Amino acid sequence: MLNIKILGGGCANCKRLEQITRKVTEDNQIEAEFDHVTDYAEIMKFGVMSTPALVVDGKVLCSGRIPTEAEITGWLKAA
Amino acid sequence: MVVVGWVVAYSYIQPLANWLTYGLFGLAQGSHLGESIAFFLYDVPKILLLLSGMIFLISILRTFFSPERTRKMLGGKRQGVGNVLAAGLGIVTPFCSCSAVPLFIGFVESGIPLGVTFSFLIAAPTINEVAVVMLFGLFGWKVAGLYVVTGLIIAILAGMLIGKLHLEKNVEDFVWQIQSSGGGVVEHLTWSDRLTRAWQSVREIVGKVWLYVIVGIAVGAAIHGYVPESALVGIMGKQAWWSVPAAVLLGVPLYSNAAGVIPVVSALMEKGASLGTVLAFMMSVVGLSLPEMIILRRVLKPKLLGIFIAILAVAFILTGYLFNIIL
Numbered sequence: 001m002l003n004i005k006i007l008g009g010g011c012a013n014c015k016r017l018e019q020i021t022r023k024v025t026e027d028n029q030i031e032a033e034f035d036h037v038t039d040y041a042e043i044m045k046f047g048v049m050s051t052p053a054l055v056v057d058g059k060v061l062c063s064g065r066i067p068t069e070a071e072i073t074g075w076l077k078a079a
Numbered sequence: 080m081v082v083v084g085w086v087v088a089y090s091y092i093q094p095l096a097n098w099l100t101y102g103l104f105g106l107a108q109g110s111h112l113g114e115s116i117a118f119f120l121y122d123v124p125k126i127l128l129l130l131s132g133m134i135f136l137i138s139i140l141r142t143f144f145s146p147e148r149t150r151k152m153l154g155g156k157r158q159g160v161g162n163v164l165a166a167g168l169g170i171v172t173p174f175c176s177c178s179a180v181p182l183f184i185g186f187v188e189s190g191i192p193l194g195v196t197f198s199f200l201i202a203a204p205t206i207n208e209v210a211v212v213m214l215f216g217l218f219g220w221k222v223a224g225l226y227v228v229t230g231l232i233i234a235i236l237a238g239m240l241i242g243k244l245h246l247e248k249n250v251e252d253f254v255w256q257i258q259s260s261g262g263g264v265v266e267h268l269t270w271s272d273r274l275t276r277a278w279q280s281v282r283e284i285v286g287k288v289w290l291y292v293i294v295g296i297a298v299g300a301a302i303h304g305y306v307p308e309s310a311l312v313g314i315m316g317k318q319a320w321w322s323v324p325a326a327v328l329l330g331v332p333l334y335s336n337a338a339g340v341i342p343v344v345s346a347l348m349e350k351g352a353s354l355g356t357v358l359a360f361m362m363s364v365v366g367l368s369l370p371e372m373i374i375l376r377r378v379l380k381p382k383l384l385g386i387f388i389a390i391l392a393v394a395f396i397l398t399g400y401l402f403n404i405i406l
Contacts, residue, residue: 009374011177040180040377044257049146049185050178062266064146064173065276 002032007043008051017052096121115304133212138277161195166234169202176371194242202234205366210337217345233394249383291339299342315352323399330363359399
């Protein structure tokens, strides 16, 4: 099971990132648990300075933009 | 291909707008309605084309920058040099105001002086691509250039002043305790990645502002056609001393609506509003935004936040008076 974290203060972009990622896990039947991290001290532990950021199993995959579905699918399948 | 199509489309807007208004609709040249419609049909496609084209280019440039890289470039820079560099990088580094807090913490925690951090935080939202492109499209390159240069100078000086005031105690305490891993993501982009990303951000930004642009231009067009020349000299001209602070005050609640506000303001200027007042208003609309202040309150104690807002408000007002006097 993958641990997926969405880092971000809760703006529209973070919510969209979570939506897209959830859709990817459902479409590909990937088992995953989701965490939406809004606490800035927690976010900073990942060294991320621009939100939203996507973290899978502790690894930061992208920050400061919303990746495409295809990109996320690739990352999750590789993880 | 795309570039040629863009240029051809751009050069046909004016004749097409005139033909539609005066030919197809049969409106009389010089009539109130005719003037307004021609203005609207010319400005909407022009501004939307300009926005798409310029934001595409700016977005390509921005793929070469990231907050992490900017932080590295600012590391170890002294006050002064650091402020100038931070303000400049504020223009080209991709930034969204929802990231203001992690960015602030990331900068301060890595040892970048508070004043230098503020130079960045002022320049990044104030000199924003939508505002600058629309100023360019509706006022010409001189006003757009003036806006960028003044914005840079304000960001540099305000940051230096905040640095001199030694306000580190007024940053929320938890900020100093955070230990970040410093890592983040390092990406290696190909040119095709950069073009794809730039195209994505054009769709995102233009998708967000197109409606405001159309509404703003519609209001501007109505003013253009119906309000008599120099009707506004008395209330928004150079002689009305109170118009500059009033413009700054009025700009605060209109945050993030630069796209809708600029066309209206450009029509007002044509009717007698003075450039200084207009610039002060624009900077206040873009640079002093209520949601951003609320976000920043999470890392700044009320005193520092108050000083920050006061410095910006005074700077915008002085800008307004300065340009009203010299132009």
